[in-house]
Structure formats: structure tokens, C-alpha cells
Amino acid sequence: MKAATWRGINEIGVEDVPEPTILNSHDLILEVNLSATCGSDLHLLGGYIPAMRSGDVLGHEFMGTVAEVGSGVTRHQVGDRVVVCSFISCGQCWYCDNQLWSLCDNGNPNPGITEALWGQSIGGCYGYSHALGGFAGSHAPYIRVPYADRGAFPIPDGVPDERALFASDAAPTGWTGAHQAEVKPGDVVAVWGAGGVGQMAARASMHMGAERVIVIDRFDNRLEQVRTHIGAETLDYEEVNVVAELRERSGGRGPDVCIEAVGMEAHSPGPQYIYDQVKQQMRLQTDRPTAVREAIYACRKGGTVFTLGVFAGLVDKFPLGAVMNKALTLRGAQQHGHRYIPEILDLMSRDEVRTEHLATHVMPLDQAPKGYEMFKNKEDGCVRAVFTTQN
Template sequence: MKAVTWRGVNEIGVEDVPEPRILNDHDIVLEVGLSATCGSDLHLVGGYIPAMRAGDVLGHEFMGTVAEVGRGVTKHRVGDRVVVVSFISCGKCWYCRQGLWSLCDNGNPNPGITEALWGQSIGGCFGYSHALGGWAGSHARYIRVPYADNGAFTIPEGVSDERALFASDAAPTGWTGAHQAEVQPGDVVAVWGAGGVGQMAARKAILMGAERVVVIDRFDNRLQQVRTHIGTETLDYEQTDVPAELREMSGGRGPDVCIEAVGMEAHSPGPQYLYDQVKQQMRLQTDRPTAVREAIWACRKGGTVFTLGVFAGLVDKFPLGAVMNKALTLRGAQQHGHRYIPEILDLMSRDEVRTEHLATHVMPIEDGPKGYRMFKEKEDGCVRAVFRPGG
């Protein structure tokens, strides 16, 4: 079968790979209907995430139709239309039982790499390097889904494929940020990044009762999507002093909650961007923390900063003094989608969460390299390139 693969740094290919098969009684094989690019994929493309191998199949945000079920699967049948959470979790270990699904002890069969990086291993993720398990990704006609009774969720009738697709990763990641940042009714919330994850974090903050939500970005088309489809205010960080504007919007204090949804390749219009980029390219730091720094600087005293964008390792010039002296709560997480997807699908079925606008460019799997180029370079207003493996 054809699949979109990582061939090397900044090199994407389409090649033939073996079709998956049932290896465990709790597996399903899914015929992929739609599979989306994600901003965190660009860290793989750029070579910033370790342990990629030529020929690895990319993709971790997807939905489709069940083609085959293992003997131990009880919740799904052949022909069911399901969306699959991007993180792979067993449902049995201590972390899964606590609802910390992305920290699963059994979802990553290669724990040594992340143990060396972070002190402990986290769960596995489809199509996201051998550091997170070496699982084949979803940019292919078929994909094997382990622990399917935990990670695959039936899509309600009336919810389109294009809408359900983003219940796999973008929406539950945004939900994780807003929920774990403990947004309260009446809060002022600032979100850095107007991609799919940032938009969904803003939507969840609204549903949690935030009085004012502001999304920060520099791309006009993404900011327009936020205003049109999410219904929040926006700031263009290339046109304004963001911390000053946020203080003005929050009675002089700063936001109660700041959610960083950009990650390790953050952009900035100032000289610090060149500094961070040079250090990252020379591998003197692994990540560019521009947006995190600004979020910490902007957050009100005693507020919460949540790092929702993907980071891999080490950053320079981290404002730890501000975190300590301003009494900030600093948190972060990969998504706990198993907890949030049932709620998201229900809201989608009632038109309270809409995501199909994110799929700006839908194309066949053979256009994989083109799709990633358009997504990375933001060509033609591309917010997400989405592949339809069936043609």
C-alpha cells in the first residue's frame, strides 16, 4: 500500500509499505478515511525529534472504518466508523487508571530513549519516531490500532468525517490544555498559536466559562478563522506589544491563564528569534522557547502558564526567576484524549464544536510531499493539509 514517509531531514516521500495485520487480540486494523498533518509533524520533518528512520510512516491524527478486529476486541465491529486518539495507552496501568493516558507505562515499547531524555518514559504515539514507540503512522490506506477498546471511539451519526477527524488530536490536545490549566468562570485566557490546537484550546476555555479569550498569532487567515469559527478576540504579535495589550484587556493584571500552543519552533519578530534559531541549529539548545517566555512574562501574578506545544529537550534563557517570584503555576502535558474525546464527539454532534474549517486542503495520499510543503510554508492559506488515502 502507498504511504507518506519520512525519508530524511526535510525530505518526505510516498512509497509502498506492507499492509498491517492483527498482532494482538486487542488490535483492530483500520481503513483510514482521513489523516491530517499536525504542527508537531514539522519537528519530525526538520530533524528536531530524535530516532526517526528512513521509511517511517508519518501521521497521528486520523479517522476511518474498522476493517478487521482482534478476538479480544469487544467495543468495535467491522464497518464501524471510528476516530482514534493519537496517543497509545493500555487502559490498565496506574497512569491510565488515574486518567493520565499519555503517560501510559505500556504504550511505548521503546522506553529507553525517553527515559534517557526525560527521566521516565511516556506513552507511545502513532507515526512519531522510535522515541515514542516506532508505531506506523496514519498517512496510509490501513493502520494497526493496538488497545482498540481504549483508543478508538465510535463517531456519532451526523458528524462528518472532516469534523470527526480533529477529535483525534487537535481538539483533545486543546481540551487538555484548558482543562489542566484549570480555567475558571470569569477568567481572562490568552492562547499563543492560532493553529488547530490553539483554536481548540480557546474553544474549550469558552465552554469552561472564561470571560475573555484572546488568541495570538501572525497569520491573517488563521486569526480570521479564530474570529469567525471560535468567536474570540485576536492579536497579531507582529503588529502590537502583546504583553501590554493583554494587561490592557485584563484590568492591568495580565491573563489569569496563558496557554502556549506553539512548541519548539516558535517564531518571533525580535532579535531573540535569530539568537534562538542559531542556537537551535547549532544544537546548543533543542527548542526555541520564544512563546513560552512571552507567556510567562505576560501572565498575571499567581496565574497559570500551560505549555501545550511540543517540546523535546532543553531551552536557553528560561525565565525561571519570573516563574518563582510571580508565584506562577507552570504545567504541561501531551494530550489525554481518552478522557476528552467522548465529550468532544458529543459536542460535535450538537454543533457546539466545529472543526471542519481546519481542513483547508484535502488531497490524495500521492500528494503527501506537496501537502507537507504547503502546510510548512503556509502556502495558499494552508491551515491543515489532509490526506484521503482512498483517493
């Protein structure tokens, strides 16, 4: 079968790969209907995530139709329409029992790499390097889904494919950020990044009762999506002093919660961007923390900063003094999607969460190289490229 693969830094190919098969009784084989690009995929393209190999199938945000089930699968049958959480979790370890699904002890069969990077291993993720398990990704006609009774969720009738697709990763990641940051009724929340995850973090914050939600970005089309489809306020960081403007909009204190939804390749208009970019390119640091720094400075004293964007390793010029002296709570997580996807699908079925607008460019799988180029360079207002994988 044809699949979109990582061929090297900034190189995507479409090539023949073996069709997946049932390896364990708890597996299912999914016929992929739709598979989306994600901002964290760009870190793979840039060579910032370790343990990628030429020919690895990309993609981790997807939905489709069950084509085959293992003998131990009890919750799904052939023909079911399901969305699959991007993180792979067993559902039986201590972390899964405590709803910390992305920290699963058993989802990643290659724990040594992340143990060396971070001290302990986390769960596995589809199409996201051998550091997170070496699982084949979703930019293919078929994909093997381990722990299928845990990670695949039936899509309610009436929820269109392009809406359900983003219940795989973007929406539950946003829900993870807002919930784990403990957004409360009456809070002022600032979100850095107006991509799919940032928009969903804003929507989740509003759902949890935030009084004001302000999303920060520089691309007009994404900020317009926030205003039109999410209903949050916006700031263009190239036109205003973000810290001062957030202070003005929050009674002079600063936001109660600051959610960073940009990640390790953050941009900024100032000279620190050049500094961070040069150090990253020279591998003197692995991540550009521009947005996290700004969130820390902007957050009110005693508030919470949540790093929702993907980071891989080490950063420079991190304002730890501000974290300590302002009494900030600093948290972060990969998505605990198994915890939030059922709620999100229910909200989608009642039209309280809509995500179709994120799929700005839908194209056949054989156009994946073009789709990724458009997505990376924000060409033609591309927010997400989505691949149809079936003829």
C-alpha cells in the same frame, strides 16, 4: 500499499510499505478515511525529534472504518466508523487509571529513549519516531490500532468525517490544555498560536466559562478563522506589544491563564528569534522557547502557564526567576485524549464544536509531499493539509 514516509530531514516520500496485520488480540485494523498533518509533524521534518528512521510512516491524526478486529476486541466491529486518539494507552496501568493517558506505562514499547531524555517514559504515539514506540503512522490506507477498545471511539451519526477527524488530536489537545490549566468561569485566557490546537484550546476555554479568550498569532487567515469560527479575540504579535495589550485587556493584571500552543519552533519578530534559531540549528539547544517566555512575562501574578506545544529537550534563557517570583503555576502535557474525546464527539454531534474549517486543503495521499510543503510554508492559507487515503 502506498504510504507517506519520512525520508530524511525535510524530505517526504510516497512509497510501498507492508500492509498492517493483527499482532495482538486487542488490535484492530482501520481503513483510514482521512489523515491530517499536524504542527508537531514539522518537528519531525526539521530533524528535532530523535529516533526517526528512513521509511517511517508519518501521521497521527486520523479517522476511518474498522476493517478487521482481534479476538479480544469487544467494543468495535467491522464496518464501525471511529476516530482514534493519537496517543496509545493501555487503559490498565496506574496512569491510565488516573486519567493521565499520555503517560501510560505500557503504550510505548521503546521506553529507554525517553527515559534517557526526560527521566521517565511516556506513552506511545502513532507515526512519531521510535522514541515514542516506532508505530506506523496514519498517512496510509490502513493502520494497526493497539488497545483498540481504549483508543478508538465511535463517531456519532451525523458528524461528518472532516469534523470527526480533529477529535483525534487537535481538539483533545486543546481540551487537555484548558482543563489541566484549570480554566474557570470569569477567567481571562491568552492562547499563543492560532493553528488547530490553539483554536481548540481557545474553544475549550470558552466552553469552560472563560470571560475573555485572546489568541495570538501573525497570520491573517488563521486569526480570521479564530474570530469567525471560534468567536475569540485576536492579537497580531507583529503589530502590537503583546504583554502590554494583554495587560490592558485584563484589568491591568495580565491573563489568569496563558496557554502556549506553538512549541519548539516558535517565531518572534525581535532579535531573540535569531539568537534562538542559531542556537537550535547548532544543537546548542533543542527548542526555541520564544512563546513560552512571553507567556510567562504576560501572565498575572499567581496565574497559570500551560505548555501545550511540543517540546523535546532543553531551552536557553528560560525565565525561571519570573516563574518563582510571580508565584506562577507552570504545567504541560501531551494530550490525555481518551479522557476528552467522548465529550468532544458529543459536542460535535450538537454542533457546539465545529472543526471542518481547519481542513483548508484536502488532497489525495500521493500528494503528501506537496501537502506538507504547503503546510510548513503556510502557502495558500494552509492551516491543515488533509489526505484522503482511499481510491
